[in-house]
Amino acid sequence: MARKLFTFLSSLTLIFLLTSLATAKPTGFSRTLSPSTLGLRKEKLTHLRFYFHDIVSGRKPSAVKVAEALMTNTSSTGFGLVYMADDPLTTGPKRRSKLVGKAQGIYASASQDELGFLMVFNFVFTEGKYNGSYLSLLGRNTAFSTVREMPIVGGSGLFRFAHGFAQAKTYTFDPKTGDAVVEYNVYVFHY
Ligand SMILES: *[C@@H]1O[C@H](CO)[C@@H](O)[C@H](O)[C@H]1NC(C)=O
Ligand SMILES: *[C@@H]1O[C@H](CO)[C@@H](O)[C@H](O)[C@H]1NC(C)=O
Secondary structure, three states, rough: OHHHHHHHHHHHHHHHHHHHHHOOOOOOOOOOOOOHHHHOOOOEEEEEEEEEOOOOOOOOOEEEEEEOOOOOOHHOOOOOOEEEEEEEEEEOOOOOOOOEEEEEEEEOOOOOOOOEEEEEEEEOOOOHHHOOEEEEEEEEEEEOOOEEEEEEEEOOOOHHHEEEEEEEEEEEEOOOOOOOEEEEEEEEEEO
């Protein structure tokens, strides 16, 4: 008797399970995948070091002012100022050292109390195995601090799924022209 009841209950459970499986329909726009489907194996950590040349002076600047607020010129931090950059990235601090990519993006004065830029950049690489891949940075740059840390929030190509951080350290800054060379050390996890 007990055994029959057990069999009966087991069948009920099975029927219940099958029904719930049948009703757990895919929603049509998402599915779960194994990482190997995208060829992803082991996550690795990469360190990149390059120099960022922000040239705002001369006949061929790499960064240009695109906007400012009416009150920007009365703010000690240039609050409201927006620059668009296509800044060379090189292996050494000299402008003529080997070009490895460009930093394409926007920096904008977003702080009224100290110099603090909102940084929205793609580091677009054009050399070696990273040619064609880029890293995306979104962060806060208090440009007068010795070292500024900014998050790397993603990337493309070899940098798909990238996450990490960048440390920026001013190498030279010319207060007369506004030109700057900044050393970047970038640490990223990616596949
Ligand atoms: C700030 O710039 C505005 C134009 O945007 C100009 O009219 C004004 O005189 C400037 N003020 C100062 C203090 O330079
Ligand atoms: C980088 O890739 C582009 C496009 O595929 C190619 O034209 C260029 O020669 C490559 N540069 C280097 C240095 O490999």
